[in-house]
Amino acid sequence: MTMTIRQLTMAELEAGLEEILQSPADDGLLEMIVRRPSPGQRDVIQKGELDPALGLVGDTWSERTSRRTRDGSPHPEMQLNIMNARVVALVAQHASRWPLAGDQLFVDLDLSAANLPPGTRLALGTAVIEVTAEPHTGCSKFLERFGPDATMFVNASERRDLHLRGINAKVVTPGRIRVGDRLTKMGGES
Numbered sequence: 176m177t178m179t180i181r182q183l184t185m186a187e188l189e190a191g192l193e194e195i196l197q198s199p200a201d202d203g204l205l206e207m208i209v210r211r212p213s214p215g216q217r218d219v220i221q222k223g224e225l226d227p228a229l230g231l232v233g234d235t236w237s238e239r240t241s242r243r244t245r246d247g248s249p250h251p252e253m254q255l256n257i258m259n260a261r262v263v264a265l266v267a268q269h270a271s272r273w274p275l276a277g278d279q280l281f282v283d284l285d286l287s288a289a290n291l292p293p294g295t296r297l298a299l300g301t302a303v304i305e306v307t308a309e310p311h312t313g314c315s316k317f318l319e320r321f322g323p324d325a326t327m328f329v330n331a332s333e334r335r336d337l338h339l340r341g342i343n344a345k346v347v348t349p350g351r352i353r354v355g356d357r358l359t360k361m362g363g364e365s
Contacts (some may be wrong), residue, residue: 180268182322189328191265195339196285198261203284203358205299206260207298208353210234217274222353225302225346230254231279241311251345252307255279258341259286266325275320278341284358296361302350303361309343 210218212231223231223290230236231254241250255280263273263281273281285291293308318326329340 178311180272183266183268183324185324185328188324189266191261192334195259195261195265195337198259198283200285200290201326201360203282204260204280204351205271205280205354205356205358207273207281208352208354209279209281211236211277211279217275222351224351225229225255225299225304226349227346228354230346236279250309252309253311253343254346255304255344256311256341257282257286259284262329262339262341266321270318275316276341277314277316282358286342288336288338291338291342291360293296293350296347297344298357298359298361300350300352300356302352303348304344305347307343307345311338311341311343339363 187226190194208220208223208231210220210223210231212218212233213235215270223233226232228237232288236247236254239249240247241253243250243253250269257280258276258278260273260281260283263276263278264270267273291297295306297304297306312330317329328334
């Protein structure tokens, strides 16, 4: 059976917003882990290790340049890219296409600014991660893979605080994670 994938229209995307807004606020689920071992390559893995210096072990975050740092080094506030699983399910239309979004962690959790402001810590597996203030927006690759309407949908000013494109986080406490782990809000730094 051949799967037909097409880029959704804005009306189709907006029709899915209500389902996205039903994401749990405090106790979510890790639905997919994607390691990026080299540019353009994606490995969907069932378990991984989070490290404060490396991010997701085996991912190339620690080797990637950033336009957001003075010296072009990897941005320490962008170790982990996290996207809501309900959003990616809508724009990608099939789980096999989720890795194309470029994020490492796909979670069923409300990623909105109101629910997860910068500094919020999340227990995940045996690790702890912290939401950072660095914005996460759709790039040219997201546009190419999912279309202009999907890019406008996740980045629209009236929905910006929902963080539909996702959030950035950093590892605070090293540990192991696996698909099916709970993400539990711990609160922010004092």
